[in-house]
Amino acid sequence: MTTKAKICGLSTPETVKTAFDGGAAYLGFVFFARSPRNVEPETAQRLVEPVRGRGVATVAVTVDPDDALVDRLMATMRPDLIQVHGKETPTRVREIAQRSGVGVIKAFSVSTAADVDQALAYETVAEQFLFDARPVEGQGGTSSLPGGTGARFDWSLLEGRRFSRPHFLAGGLDPWNVGAAVAASGAPLVDVSSGVERGPGLKDPALITAFLDAVKRA
Numbered sequence: 001m002t003t004k005a006k007i008c009g010l011s012t013p014e015t016v017k018t019a020f021d022g023g024a025a026y027l028g029f030v031f032f033a034r035s036p037r038n039v040e041p042e043t044a045q046r047l048v049e050p051v052r053g054r055g056v057a058t059v060a061v062t063v064d065p066d067d068a069l070v071d072r073l074m075a076t077m078r079p080d081l082i083q084v085h086g087k088e089t090p091t092r093v094r095e096i097a098q099r100s101g102v103g104v105i106k107a108f109s110v111s112t113a114a115d116v117d118q119a120l121a122y123e124t125v126a127e128q129f130l131f132d133a134r135p136v137e138g139q140g141g142t143s144s145l146p147g148g149t150g151a152r153f154d155w156s157l158l159e160g161r162r163f164s165r166p167h168f169l170a171g172g173l174d175p176w177n178v179g180a181a182v183a184a185s186g187a188p189l190v191d192v193s194s195g196v197e198r199g200p201g202l203k204d205p206a207l208i209t210a211f212l213d214a215v216k217r218a
């Protein structure tokens with residue numbers, strides 16, 4: 001089985017091109033003011049234009065998005081998928097999917113098996129799941145973000161788990177550990193942000209290429 005990768009938190013034309021050329025299946029753009037990766041919807045629109053319709057899925061990454069943000073994203077960037085990385089209920093995920101007309105990736109913060117079980121309540125409303133490390137509260141820096149922190153969880157919590165939706169493993173992945181992470185978790189999809197950066201929000205083209213090459217070998 002081929003593992004597919006999402007490069008998250010892109011913000012420049014150069015790194016979008018590197019991720020696309022390297023075979024990323026998903027390109028993620030973050031809309032969250034406190035993130036060092038935050039971009040405006042109009043910026044994301046310009047960034048995705050060169051790759052639109054070329055076989056890569058564009059993802060708008062949000063946290064408890066209100067209707068105004070959903071509408072603005074659909075009027076500008078027109079993502080293929082909306083990722084929700086907050087405390088969205090199944091009802092809210094359904095509303096976002098219906099309002100936007102695109103599929104939703106529901107993200108879950110994981111530190112225990114019970115956290116993974118949360119996904120079962122979303123099987124009829126989300127198109128895909130993303131399991132990320134639970135952020136450590138109150139330490140400032142990127143650790144105060146809901147995602148993109150570089151924190152890991154126990155990959156074996158996903159081992160042998162079957163879902164009716166494709167799922168991502170995320171959290172602390174990088175070019176050197178992604179092979180082991182895929183082997184331990186069995187995840188069909190992987191996601192990375194800070195593991196391909198040279199500083200907060202600064203994606204490194206060489207690390208993006210190295211990550212995608214490692215995924216191909218996984």
Ligand SMILES: O=C(O)c1ccccc1NCC(=O)[C@H](O)[C@H](O)COP(=O)(O)O
Binds near residue numbers: 032145146149193194
């Ligand atoms: O990346 C962010 O800054 C971010 C901010 C707010 C919500 C979600 C965010 N990222 C979501 C992602 O999908 C990240 O790729 C995922 O959390 C993994 O990040 P990392 O551990 O840095 O690889």
